[in-house]
Amino acid sequence: MQEIHIENSNAVKEIYLDNAATTPMAPEVLAEMMDKMTNVYGNASTLYGLGRQAHTVMENSRQVIANSINAASDEEIIFTSGGSEGDNTAITQTALARQSLGKHIITTEIEHEAVLKPLHALEEQGFDVTYLPVDEHGNISLDDFKAALRDDTILVTIMMGNNEVGSRMPIHEIGEILKDHQAWFHTDAVQTYGLLDIDVQRDHIDMLSTSAHKINGPKMIGFLYKREGVNFPSLIKGGDQEEKRRAGTENVPAIAGFAKAAELLTPEAKAEKRARFHGFKEQVVKGLTDNGVDFEINGSLGDVGENLDHVLNIWIKGISTYVMQTNLDLAGIAVSGGSACTAGSIEPSHVLTAMFGEKSPRIAESIRLSFGQQTTSDEIAAFVENVSAIVKRLAKNHSEVK
Numbered sequence: 001m002q003e004i005h006i007e008n009s010n011a012v013k014e015i016y017l018d019n020a021a022t023t024p025m026a027p028e029v030l031a032e033m034m035d036k037m038t039n040v041y042g043n044a045s046t047l048y049g050l051g052r053q054a055h056t057v058m059e060n061s062r063q064v065i066a067n068s069i070n071a072a073s074d075e076e077i078i079f080t081s082g083g084s085e086g087d088n089t090a091i092t093q094t095a096l097a098r099q100s101l102g103k104h105i106i107t108t109e110i111e112h113e114a115v116l117k118p119l120h121a122l123e124e125q126g127f128d129v130t131y132l133p134v135d136e137h138g139n140i141s142l143d144d145f146k147a148a149l150r151d152d153t154i155l156v157t158i159m160m161g162n163n164e165v166g167s168r169m170p171i172h173e174i175g176e177i178l179k180d181h182q183a184w185f186h187t188d189a190v191q192t193y194g195l196l197d198i199d200v201q202r203d204h205i206d207m208l209s210t211s212a213h214k215i216n217g218p219k220m221i222g223f224l225y226k227r228e229g230v231n232f233p234s235l236i237k238g239g240d241q242e243e244k245r246r247a248g249t250e251n252v253p254a255i256a257g258f259a260k261a262a263e264l265l266t267p268e269a270k271a272e273k274r275a276r277f278h279g280f281k282e283q284v285v286k287g288l289t290d291n292g293v294d295f296e297i298n299g300s301l302g303d304v305g306e307n308l309d310h311v312l313n314i315w316i317k318g319i320s321t322y323v324m325q326t327n328l329d330l331a332g333i334a335v336s337g338g339s340a341c342t343a344g345s346i347e348p349s350h351v352l353t354a355m356f357g358e359k360s361p362r363i364a365e366s367i368r369l370s371f372g373q374q375t376t377s378d379e380i381a382a383f384v385e386n387v388s389a390i391v392k393r394l395a396k397n398h399s400e401v402k
Contacts, residue, residue, distance in 0.1 A: 086209025
């Protein structure tokens with residue numbers, strides 16, 4: 001059979017600017033996982049040699065993860081399938097285990113759906129949930145939080161940083177307020193783990209969930225930090241893995257890959273990432289401004305570390321999210337809508353709606369770009385050039401139609 005070659009002279013290099021959605025695996029992580037898949041294939045719950053070997057790899061990885069958030073003990077780390085499982089476990093199991101103490105929960109209007117949907121389900125079971133509002137920068141008010149806190153509050157679940165607009169929540173201040181209260185404090189740290197310096201003891205955090213694929217690790221692996229003394233039954237029923245806290249055969253290669261990804265993110269590496277990503281934000285803002293693009297930032301630029309430096313959400317006035325995203329895709333540039341894309345349709349962003357109101361044009365005219373380890377200044381320049389050209393072309397077409 002004759003081999004067929006298909007050449008595309010119009011092929012462009014893909015520019016990936018959606019790292020808040022997922023990240024490519026680091027070469028070191030791939031190498032670590034390949035080694036473990038090839039050489040450490042035993043079940044970590046068995047007693048013979050291959051099983052003990054796998055168990056040792058898993059426990060060494062658990063210690064790396066525990067150290068990365070300053071957990072008091074590596075036994076406080078439960079490996080999960082990712083952020084969604086961690087959020088669901090912390091929220092649902094806390095509510096059901098503590099309902100005799102009260103049925104009130106506090107969260108924010110801009111949480112990830114992995115937090116909001118379990119809370120909606122709990123409301124159907126009679127729990128009372130307070131959703132704290134946010135301002136136009138995506139920030140909550142500590143005064144609102146204090147006013148919402150009640151004697152019967154059993155859980156506070158507030159994200160560490162927002163995945164759409166990059167606003168950071170006052171986690172330390174909330175932890176200080178709750179340290180003498182009965183409520184357990186959970187935070188979704190999916191967007192901040194690997195970028196910020198997290199200390200669960202300093203910030204009085206009781207539970208924390210995250211996911212490896214946001215830090216150049218593998219998909220379908222994460223962890224739930226659960227402070228000693230925070231007790232509830234396993235969400236997933238079955239075997240006695242993870243000290244009876246999470247049933248299911250442990251994915252040792254993915255766990256090892258997660259630990260390798262965490263090891264690569266030293267304090268110095270995280271500081272370098274924050275500074276470099278913030279520089280990309282400034283490059284975008286300056287470039288679009290110099291090219292006369294009519295836009296605004298959804299949220300705020302801030303200083304390095306003030307917000308999540310890898311996330312920039314912008315309102316490009318007069319151009320729909322779908323049109324801009326499609327045109328950029330045709331140019332080989334991957335960005336996210338300012339809203340979630342489901343089954344080919346653009347759903348209104350609950351985050352932008354909470355910030356600006358449901359009638360704001362920003363909701364249908366915003367895009368999110370998010371930077372990763374592989375992002376370069378040249379790629380940012382190409383993004384700016386393409387957005388500027390798209391805006392000018394669409395404006396010209398609109399003028400000609402008139």
